Amino acid sequence: MSAHPTAATGALKVFPDREHLVHALAEHLLALAERTLAEGGADRPFRIALSGGSTPQALYALMAAPDYARRFPWARTQFFMVDDRFVPHSHADSNGGMLQRLLFDHVPVPKSNIFLMPDSGASTEAARRYEATLRRVTGLNTLPTAGNTTTPPLLDVCLLGMGTDGHTASLFPGQDVLSNHTDWVAACTPATAPHIRLTLTYPAIAASRHVIFLVAGADKQAMLARVRAQDTSLPATAISGLCDVTWYMDQAAMPLTA
Structure with a gap:
């Protein structure tokens, strides 16, 4: 195992189409949840941060279906967000609202286990509030780094x-947030996408045990090839994790030279 798993070096899991892709990832998430809970004891929850986007929406719809929902340990899972547009949760562009409608409204997850990003007040203060939530719920004062086995x-x-411009989360090319290695959550305003955003920063993402990219479609192929070639102009290239970074993709997104 690499001491510093990255997006450029992480494993590629390729599936024939989106249907096979989301089914495989759903089963993988279930296995990770069961393993984490078995290893952590009765008081240890499984913590996952979710993203928006069309392909993840297919995943969430599958997870909400009765056959899957009855198997997943909802009561022992805490749900967080990777990023969101800073709009009311009732807004059509809200990732939090989407997650509520597609997933949380259909499964037996306690409301106390759902941690949506704030959708009101000043965006910078909302980012600080969400970081405070992460600190309170996890009990962490400092973030672990790769190779740290005690925290x-x-x-x-x-x-x-990952977007077709190489952004991930709300980490867009050329934005000041890319150099923020102090905060866990930050507000940002992309030049090429609508709305102010709240996003996990690089160090917060890197403090995750398993980082999983979900990408699909031929329009992602060229950008993924650039990430794998360690093109540092792309925000996705700088993503790392504690234990592993894994790409789940359909055949159409598979780079020819990966």
Whole structure:
């Protein structure tokens, strides 16, 4: 295992199409949850941060289906967010609202286990409030780094996507947030996408035990090839994790030279 797993070196899991892709990832998340809970004891929850996007929406719909929902340990899982547009949760562009409608409204997860990003007040203050929530719920004062075996992870799983411009979470090219290695959560305003955003920063994502990218479609192929070639102009290239970084993708997104 690499001492510093990154997006450029992480394993590639390739599936014939989106249907097979989301089914495989759903089963993988279930296995990770069961393993974490078995290893951690009765008081240890499974912590996962979720992203928005069209392909993750198919995953969440599958997880909400009765056959899957009856198997997942909802009561012992804490759900966080990777990023969100700073709009009311009732807004069509809200990731938090999407998660509530597609997933949380259909499964037996306690409301106290759901930690959506704030959707009101000043964005910078909202980012500080969400970081305070992460600190309170996890009990962490400092973030673990790769190779640290004594500090528990911030998250067990951080689920990411990637845009056709190489952004991930709300870490867009050329933004000041890319150099923020102090805060766990930050507000940002992308030049190429609508809305102010709240996002986990690089160090918060890197404090996750398992980082998983979910990408699909031929329009992601060229960008993924650039990440694998360690193109440092792309925000996704700088992503790392504590134990592993894994790409779950369909065949259409598979780079020819990965």
